[in-house]
Amino acid sequence: MSDEKRLSTTQLAKLRGVSQEQMFGQLTALGLIEKQEDKWQLTDAASAAGGVYLTGKYGQYVAWPEDFQVPTATAKPEAAKLLTATVLGQHFELSANKMNYILSELGWIKKGLKGWLVTEQGLAMGAEQGEDSRSGIPYVRWPEKITRNRALKDNVDNIKGVDKPKTDTDKMDSFRHKFEATHRTTDGHFVRSKAEMLIDNWLYMAEIVHAYERKLPIEEEMYCDFYIPTGKVYIEFWGYENDAKYQARKQEKLAIYQKYNFNLIELTDKDVLNLDDILPRLLLKFGVQAY
Numbered sequence: 314m315s316d317e318k319r320l321s322t323t324q325l326a327k328l329r330g331v332s333q334e335q336m337f338g339q340l341t342a343l344g345l346i347e348k349q350e351d352k353w354q355l356t357d358a359a360s361a362a363g364g365v366y367l368t369g370k371y372g373q374y375v376a377w378p379e380d381f382q383v384p385t386a387t388a389k390p391e392a393a394k395l396l397t398a399t400v401l402g403q404h405f406e407l408s409a410n411k412m413n414y415i416l417s418e419l420g421w422i423k424k425g426l427k428g429w430l431v432t433e434q435g436l437a438m439g440a441e442q443g444e445d446s447r448s449g450i451p452y453v454r455w456p457e458k459i460t461r462n463r464a465l466k467d468n469v470d471n472i473k474g475v476d477k478p479k480t481d482t483d484k485m486d487s488f489r490h491k492f493e494a495t496h497r498t499t500d501g502h503f504v505r506s507k508a509e510m511l512i513d514n515w516l517y518m519a520e521i522v523h524a525y526e527r528k529l530p531i532e533e534e535m536y537c538d539f540y541i542p543t544g545k546v547y548i549e550f551w552g553y554e555n556d557a558k559y560q561a562r563k564q565e566k567l568a569i570y571q572k573y574n575f576n577l578i579e580l581t582d583k584d585v586l587n588l589d590d591i592l593p594r595l596l597l598k599f600g601v602q603a604y
Contacts, residue, residue: 319367319376339383346375348399360446395454404460405469415468419530420545422453429453464530508550508585515588519603535569544599546576
């Protein structure tokens with residue numbers, strides 16, 4: 314078919330008697346086009362349906378066959394349920410870039426040479442890997458239910474600075490609330506033991522960005538001792554070896570780490586006395602270099 318018989322999306326909207334916004338919305342919901350870096354991109358489904366890229370006075374644009382019929386929403390129900398980072402960002406009132414970095418921080422995607430790649434944890438959340446049909450840059454799509462995921466919503470709230478009251482499950486963690494965080498570290502954190510203070514100080518002096526008592530990105534209510542965004546590494550310091558309740562809690566936490574296949578480093582009192590030798594070796598296994 315010649316270029317003269319192709320219509321821009323705006324022309325297609327006029328021909329079908331709908332607004333430009335409605336047409337772009339329909340095509341997006343059906344998974345035929347996606348906006349990436351402020352440019353509309355065709356999906357594989359759109360290319361198969363005859364969509365092409367043409368170049369006009371104002372640059373490249375998406376064009377359609379003159380007889381192109383926009384499918385109804387019921388023609389491809391699954392496509393409407395898959396959301397890009399752009400759509401997720403619109404839902405949470407954040408940019409697509411910030412949305413991707415939140416998803417990365419949760420461990421659901423990872424940065425590729427270009428674009429984003431879904432991880433095993435992301436696949437478990439229902440994500441699908443996509444690839445731009447023109448540039449080949451990878452991206453990830455998400456099921457609509459992800460907008461209701463508690464871990465994602467908590468991280469979005471944290472990024473946006475939303476204060477949240479303590480929940481009953483927060484109060485149920487007796488070990489976290491039994492010991493007050495009174496030990497001040499070099500970087501200003503308040504931790505609950507001298508051993509944790511030594512670990513925190515070591516990470517700070519090694520210039521490794523870390524968080525203390527971060528909630529794990531899961532539905533279960535569980536907090537790690539330390540979290541290192543680079544490498545998505547969790548650190549647990551195990552003390553109170555003679556406390557039966559503590560040991561039971563330790564086994565519960567280990568089961569969760571194993572369930573979600575999280576990167577975990579376990580430290581004991583003996584390890585804390587030799588952090589310079591122990592931690593660099595353990596961190597390197599997850600791609601985190603110290604010094």
